[in-house]
Amino acid sequence: DAGVTQSPTHLIKTRGQQVTLRCSPKSGHDTVSWYQQALGQGPQFIFQYYEEEERQRGNFPDRFSGHQFPNYSSELNVNALLLGDSALYLCASSLEGRGSGIQYFGAGTRLSVL
């Protein structure tokens, strides 16, 4: 049973560029959440996707956008990259419905902005 997979593992970009990160949820899961983990900090919630719609968003600017596909996989897009966007980006999947609040995390994508 495959867990949550993310790609790529590492990414280096320069300021002003755009980046796309990808996530495949755990088998049987239908909800994907994205988190940003800056160095030395805990993960911070970016947004959550369910049924191909964004249904909850954290305190992140519109430069951060996402998408969920019919197979439940998801993408995180960041435009106009800033140095401060350098972080580990974690994807978590879960199953919709009360009592299913357990989120399973992937290994993350390490983004470095130069």
Next chain:
Amino acid sequence: AQSVTQPDIHITVSEGASLELRCNYSYGATPYLFWYVQSPGQGLQLLLKYFSGDTLVQGIKGFEAEFKRSQSSFNLRKPSVHWSDAAEYFCAVGLFSGGYNKLIFGAGTRLAVHP
């Protein structure tokens, strides 16, 4: 606003010693509480969770945690630490509304284990 505080940034223990990692939360209702562990270069692995019921919960790898409502705490414990337990530990509160769920994490506690 909801928040999670992990007062200890770094903790060092000797192998075989007992361990307690502290977690305090701020939340208006009965919280859903989690402990995750992150090894270097890895994602987060769920150690244990508290949703309701017995306030002492057992997790994987010999860890347990106790929910104390009066103290707004959810401390993680292990009676005997192994060198492989060296990692970063995160406490989190789960917020659920209308079916969606999101996690609010503490800043983490980095555990070092001396041989």
